Amino acid sequence: MNAESRYTRVRGLLTHARVRGEGPPLVIIPGLGCASWMYTRVARELARARTVYAYDPPGHGRSAGRPGSPRTIEGLTDHLAAWLAESGLGRVPLLGHSLGGEVVFDLAARYPGHVSAAIACAPTGIPENPSVREQLLRLLLDLPRERPGLFLPALAAYTRSGPARMLRLAQDQSQHDTGPLLPHVLAPTLLLDGTHDPVIQAWTLEAICAAIPDATVREIPGGTHALTDSFPRTVARYTLDFLREVGA
Template sequence: MRARAQYTRVLGLRIHARVRGDGPPLVIVPGLGCASWMYARASRELARERTVYAYDPPGHGFSQGRPGFPAHIEDLTDHLAAWLEESGLQGVPLLGHSLGAEVIFDLAARHPGAARALIACAPTGIPENPSVRLQLLRLARDLPRERPGLLLPGLAAYARSGPALMLRLARDQSEHETGPLLPRVRVPTLLLDGTADPVIRSWTVRAIRAAIPHARVARIPGGTHALTDASPRAVARLTLDFLGEVDA
């Protein structure tokens, strides 16, 4: 099932999404420095039942950026809200990975009606993120556990985003107070927890579940931090089953 490129001008920037499949829409929001092409394996599985939009935030993937932007998590959130509206996708389910999950939590809390349901894979957000140094150490521990085929696409994505953008957003995570926002998330929420993820610990996922009303957790045995690439079938099955319940 071939993907097609979609470009939309949003707030003065040309924004890319990789679109695949046919059916009700679902948007994938990537992690820090990640790009749409890193989510191809999960997109193919999800596209069996959904039209999947793998979104590139400003300065990521094939999306246009500008100097100094985005500088804050809220910049990513507000731009995503504008892109959803411009693309006619307001109110669709969102699947966020890592920092992308923190962004969709923020979106659901501050932009009611922007999302119908949330699926958060290896979510950041609470407890407040550790220092940039500790985050890098955890990512270094995770890299040998990931699929070798993800290495080159990942390096290409990080090179495209650049160290300045990634460092700005990583530093902002320590100041982004997601915790107070989580109780304001009022849409059905599924948290996906990989049991072999050294970056996001299971107790962090449990804390998020306790903060979001009616959130549920599904654990993926052996799942690493790059859950959507390492365990695409499990992610897709859990997501599609969850959305089937939401839509019922």
């Protein structure tokens, strides 16, 4: 099932998404510095039942960007909300990976009309906001556990995004306090957690569930931080089952 590149002009920037499949829409929001092509494996699985949009934020993947922008996670969220409106997608389920999970929660709280369901896969920064140094150490621990075939696509994505943009967004995690926003996430919520993920601490998921009491949690045994790449079928199965259950 081939993917099609679609470009939408949002606030003067050509914004890219890789689209594949048929059926109701679902949008994938990438992690820090990541690009749409890093989510091909999970997008193929999800596309068996959905039209999947793998979205590239400004300055990521094949989306245009501006120097010094976006500077904040809220900036990422605002652009995503504008892109959803310009693309005519309306109210849709969103699957956010890593930092993308934080963006999805921010969007669900501040732009609830855009989100029919929130799926957060290995979400970072919520509600803990570790230092950039600690985040890097955790990612280094995770690196040997990931599929070797992900390394080159990830390197291409990080090179495209650039260290300056990634550093700004990572630093903003310490300023972006999502904790007060979480109780305002009213959309049905699914949390996906890998048991071998050194980036995510177990108590982080517990704190999210305390803030969003109706959230559903699914653990993936042996799952690494890049769950969408290492366990694409399992992530897709849990996601599609959840969306059927909540009617999203």
